[in-house]
Ligand SMILES: Nc1ncnc2c1ncn2[C@@H]1O[C@H](COP(=O)(O)OP(=O)(O)O)[C@@H](O)[C@H]1O
């Protein structure tokens with residue numbers, strides 16, 4: 001069975017891509033074989049997290065690779081897709097050819113977004129690119145995942161409502177709230193599921209289940225060799 005390819009992408013740093021990728025990878029790996037691909041050199045936060053994890057624990061339950069070019073990414077997927085149930089890809093904080101390739105090879109792009117106006121402004125251009133990718137990759141679904149949500153903050157709720165009204169992208173109902181456990185557990189090579197905050201753990205489990213359901217029936221991606229696809233890959 002071909003792996004479901006799930007990318008975490010956003011044209012901004014600090015939105016929680018690597019944190020989300022690591023946390024989802026750990027929960028998915030409780031029942032399935034998971035490979036992660038870190039496509040964010042030179043930061044490589046996911047690789048740094050994985051290094052802490054491998055230094056501390058004998059069996060991390062996960063496999064990690066790195067890719068810094070579209071060819072490396074596509075080769076890694078081709079080589080491994082039949083051996084894993086899920087391949088999770090962590091992207092760079094800007095649009096580059098690898099991020100474009102992620103859009104063309106994924107079943108699901110997960111877009112972490114904090115409910116603050118500043119993040120929404122920078123998101124609009126990226127959103128256009130996602131729509132373009134959806135026209136080129138018919139097996140692609142794109143979903144917002146609200147992250148660092150602060151409950152009962154009026155401005156946050158207004159931003160989420162406004163995006164719900166104006167964006168063609170839908171968001172997972174399962175949100176991740178602002179919790180110190182996400183920072184602390186990551187620093188120790190863990191997920192929030194392996195940490196001491198039951199609320200954060202429940203959030204990530206519920207998001208994981210929603211993602212699994214969203215991709216369950218999706219067909220494997222076939223990347224077309226059309227001129228439009230080649231053009232899309234070359235830009236940026
Ligand atoms: N839900 C959350 N609650 C609190 N802090 C978070 C949450 N998600 C991410 N963070 C923190 O935000 C910062 C940026 O996260 P990171 O995953 O490195 O973002 P990116 O990969 O998009 O640059 C890190 O310090 C991380 O611990």
Ligand SMILES: [Mg+2]
Nearest residue numbers: 017018040045
């Ligand atoms: Mg990152």
